Amino acid sequence: MNLSDIRAITRRPRKAKSLYERARKYIGAVKTPLKPRNTAAQAKALVRGYVAAKHSR
Amino acid sequence: MDTLPRSILADTGPLFALLHARDVEHERAVQFSKAFTGLLITTWLVVAEVGYLLDRSDRRGIDPLLGMILGGNLAVADLDGEDVQSMRRSMAKYDTMDLADASLVVIGERLGILDVVTLDRRDFSQYRTRARQAFTNHFPARQ
Numbered sequence: 001m002n003l004s005d006i007r008a009i010t011r012r013p014r015k016a017k018s019l020y021e022r023a024r025k026y027i028g029a030v031k032t033p034l035k036p037r038n039t040a041a042q043a044k045a046l047v048r049g050y051v052a053a054k055h056s057r
Numbered sequence: 058m059d060t061l062p063r064s065i066l067a068d069t070g071p072l073f074a075l076l077h078a079r080d081v082e083h084e085r086a087v088q089f090s091k092a093f094t095g096l097l098i099t100t101w102l103v104v105a106e107v108g109y110l111l112d113r114s115d116r117r118g119i120d121p122l123l124g125m126i127l128g129g130n131l132a133v134a135d136l137d138g139e140d141v142q143s144m145r146r147s148m149a150k151y152d153t154m155d156l157a158d159a160s161l162v163v164i165g166e167r168l169g170i171l172d173v174v175t176l177d178r179r180d181f182s183q184y185r186t187r188a189r190q191a192f193t194n195h196f197p198a199r200q
Contacts, residue, residue: 018094026128028087
């Protein structure tokens, strides 16, 4: 969308409904568990866990 | 929450959190969406980032994102050559600024919108427009 179109939309009267009411069917529509985002942090946690277990023996 | 402005720039984190019910920031994103009656504005670079994150979770998750755009709930601003030049300047100035952040800063400058929703509080508190104006983050803070 070009910026002049966006400027025109932003000058229109404010909508009475909230974003939540307008986009209700999309909000929270994705429910699948998240896959690990940071595998490096996970690897670190695994190593720490392994070291901790080794020392506690 | 204070009265929100009529137009707000949307970064990747809040958009993803709004669509994904299991994201840790989802409740705060919902809180924002219930208080906001204006227009959310973003760029295709941000849409690509949100799409990438949704795709990692569930390929069909991209559909609600596209639905938000088609339904007029999320305006996606185009970038031109002048914007790309400005992005290049901004990215040279800030070490942590990525392409998506740079595109939001440039679009904010062009539209005169200094209001943003982002999870990237630290970086966005440092970014300034060419006129040295700061951005205000309206994403609800953790209690």
